[in-house]
Amino acid sequence: MAELDWIKKGYKIIDNFFTKEELEILQFYTLKKLEDDKTYILDPDTASPGWYKDALASTFLHLKKPLVEKASGYKLFPTYTYWRYYCFGGQLTKHTDRPSCEISITANIKSNDKWPIVVEGRSIDLKEGQAVLYLGCIAEHWRPGKYKGEGMAQVFLHYVNVDGPFAHHNNDYYFYATDNISSKDDEKKIRELKKKFKENNK
Numbered sequence: 001m002a003e004l005d006w007i008k009k010g011y012k013i014i015d016n017f018f019t020k021e022e023l024e025i026l027q028f029y030t031l032k033k034l035e036d037d038k039t040y041i042l043d044p045d046t047a048s049p050g051w052y053k054d055a056l057a058s059t060f061l062h063l064k065k066p067l068v069e070k071a072s073g074y075k076l077f078p079t080y081t082y083w084r085y086y087c088f089g090g091q092l093t094k095h096t097d098r099p100s101c102e103i104s105i106t107a108n109i110k111s112n113d114k115w116p117i118v119v120e121g122r123s124i125d126l127k128e129g130q131a132v133l134y135l136g137c138i139a140e141h142w143r144p145g146k147y148k149g150e151g152m153a154q155v156f157l158h159y160v161n162v163d164g165p166f167a168h169h170n171n172d173y174y175f176y177a178t179d180n181i182s183s184k185d186d187e188k189k190i191r192e193l194k195k196k197f198k199e200n201n202k
Contacts, residue, residue, distance in 0.1 A: 006072075008200060010139030011119040014071055017064070017107050017131035026109045027128075029056055030153040034085060048090040050082055057081035061157045064105070068159060071133050072103050076159040077170035086115070086152040094142040096194070097158075099186045100169035101136030105157040113149030118142050120201075137166070137190050138197050165189045 006012035018026065033040075033051065040049035051057070061078045069076050079100035086092075097104065106117060108126035116123040119134050119141045126132060134141060136158065160166045166186065 009120065011132055011134035012071060014131045014133055016129055018129045023129045030110055046090050046092055048084055048086045050084040052082055053080055054083045057083050057155050064157060068105060074103060075162040076103060077162055077167060079158045079160055079169055079172040082156040084154050086147045088147060090147040092143040094140050096138060096140055097136040099137055099166040100160060100172035101158045102161055102164060102166045103159040104134055104136030105131050107131035107155045109153035109155055111152040115143055115147050115149060115152060118144060138193050
């Protein structure tokens with residue numbers, strides 16, 4: 001299937017993931033979140049505030065599911081969202097994510113500065129409203145160095161394949177990324193999938 005060609009390299013760019021009207025709402029909402037919502041998680045790894053399962057982001061998690069299903073070629077269960085605002089000095093080190101991030105979206109909401117996301121060695125500069133679809137628990141991703149700009153708002157939408165090995169993570173319920181998030185069986189499956197992915201990309 002042509003839709004599955006992206007699987008080999010581990011990512012796919014989606015233009016106009018958010019419409020102009022949606023983007024305006026999200027950008028205004030970001031400002032209000034920063035001004036009024038002090039319930040954020042200050043992530044020690046990224047040195048940036050974030051919100052787990054934010055109500056508006058979770059709404060888009062469901063609204064954008066058909067688009068992500070079409071782009072990925074899979075029938076999907078939504079799992080969770082994360083809203084992050086990178087501040088000066090923020091960072092994102094090389095990593096892969098937990099099983100509930102099998103099929104992931106990183107969308108650029110607001111940024112006045114270029115700070116690319118790197119997926120499997122490919123540097124990607126996302127414009128506002130653009131998104132990158134990637135294999136969150138398999139493809140290594142990060143951002144180079146530390147953020148030197150004035151502020152960058154990103155929304156992460158996560159899904160699992162309905163027919164895949166992590167379908168039981170439907171509607172992820174963990175409060176924070178450092179909780180006990182995967183079983184030994186999940187970890188074994190991820191190791192096997194990573195090995196297969198690396199072999200297919202030699």
